[in-house]
Amino acid sequence: MTRTHQEPAPGIDAALHAAQALTRAYDDYDTDRALRRVTALADSRAAGPARPPSPYPTAHEQAAHDLDLAVTLIVDSPQAHVSLARLVDHERIEPEGALVFAALLRLAGYGDQAQFWFEFAAGAGNRTAAFCLYLLHQGRAEHRAAAYWRTQAHTAAAPAEPPAPVRGRQPALLPEGVRRELISRCWEGRRPTLPPRVAAVIHGLPVDCADEDFGEVPRPDHALTRLPEHEPPAD
Template sequence: MECTDHEPAADIDAVLEAAETLTDTYRDYDVDAALERVTALAQAGTEQAPEVCVPTPYPTIHEQAAHDLDLAVSLIVDAPQACSSLTRLLDTDPVEPEGALVFAALLHLAGYREPSQFWFEFAAGAGNRTAAFCLFLLHQQRSEHRTATYWRTRTNPPAQPPMPSPAGTLRHPHLLPDAVRRDLIRRCWKGLRPSLPPRFEAVIHSLPVEPHSEFGGIPRPDHTLTELPALTVH
């Protein structure tokens, strides 16, 4: 079935407008640091997976966009602030956009493609440029070029730089164990679709779901997500 362009869901406009004034800690995302983490993870995995290599460019734009989106969500959950952002998503009212971004990335990795779009739109509507870039890639993947262009314009830098993080902020644990983060990045580098281990997916698939006219069932975050950092992979 051919995909067509569409604008963001009108029935969440009020939610997006209410969130627009919130601070977005991913707005100043350190790309160089992210690439260093990717390299370190990949190098750490080469002893067990010597075939790891950087994939060649994909033959079509939509295939390249699909790969780039998978890599983007893997970097989002790899970010040091992902765990604390997800915690604030559960404990803060109104919902913070950076937590919504992390939740959207987890949903994407767990196979919730349409619901992840809902949460990406929430974060992007609140001014999160990383979420807007993910939406650009998502619609580029579907060949929905008009909508992709719309979200691409939302990735422009803000007029003023974001406020720096408070000095002395405690370092939070990573959202996912090293082995899981390493595997996500390794699969991206091999040109494979990244996915979460079954026990992680089970936590996400157990979340409460609310019906939505456009996106179907929308998973809602709850405190079972705080179990993710404690899960071990065998």
Template sequence: MSRHADQHPSLLAWLDSRPLSPRGADASAEHVYTCTTTAPPTAAAHITAAPAPFPSEHEQAAHELDLAVALVLNAPSAGQALDLLANSEQIHPEGALVFACLLFVAGRPDAAEFWWQFAAGSGSTTGAYLLHLHHLCHGETRDAAHWRGQAERLAAKPRGRRTGTCRPVLSDAVRRDILARCHVGLHPRLPVALEAVINRLTVGCDDDFGEIPQPCNSLARELVDR
């Protein structure tokens, strides 16, 4: 694990324990972990906030969204979650969350929003809270409040014991670079070679979000091998 990742041990431990089997109708929801500079849901635990406040609420929310995305992608079991999303016939909200974060760092925020909504609608508290930050950084306060409320409701639900296998979604070097960029205030991006993998994915069309990439069966393997 990288030095930057060690600064957020509680979140990374939580992400490592997410369920890696498809969620059924009676499955329980996740806890959400957020930065402390924007008030989190009441049931949430905290991670370290940005070192210093940004000039505006919008900029602060954007930075916190970048950091949260980086931490999701740094989770040890993110690769397995993505693989289950692509290769399971059942809904897998954790995999949708990881895929959305990949699209975000590949410069596809609209498609990321679509998959965050998919994850949140399937029970992902973190997906709902990332949507809260996403709308907040664009000044869309009504939508931000809606998704914050969704995150609070999901975080209040009990959850069962979660298990997972350690399989990262990106190489150590790429994950270190993404976290390092966040810690100096830069927007996280994938290397060009990995963006090319994302850009080759089959896309569907959505009236609200436009082109929506779909995960392929080999995506998790292609990303970590590059």
């Protein structure tokens, strides 16, 4: 089979490097440290040193995997819980919280609805959301849209009033076991998905009337800030 010319999708390292807004949106977030944590978690589950998944055979598959990794790192961020709480509690636009909500929707199996919230965050100036949209469209072979959002990821202006940094230790958005499993699945080249009891919380969120482009779009709710309460019991 002859492959048509395609814009190459980034690998894991390039995806993490390009999503530099992770470090901008979350002052305490260290992307390199996150990658080392992924490696350490993989090592703990393997007999020998773990290796990252082999490159995917197509740019579309690679982009889809890189998006899975990106959303996993977003919900694993120390700032994720606070950002999402701000989205739930404040009436004004909270692009960082919208980014976290979009990542949760993606992990819960929502496609178009996650895109709606990525666009919401990107439209408010969040570069990580724009980069996720690049990966999303690249994974669908929608190259014109992918090129647009890649440009936005590099050129979008920072919000006029970035959120104030949060001091002190913050609660994690998801239970430790859930976050470890998400990262492990990414590192093994599998699709990261939320456990059923956590996904059920997201699937039970209120929805707005059906959007012409995105269907019924879930709205953030206070149930999202209590996700650790829904950790499944240990086996």
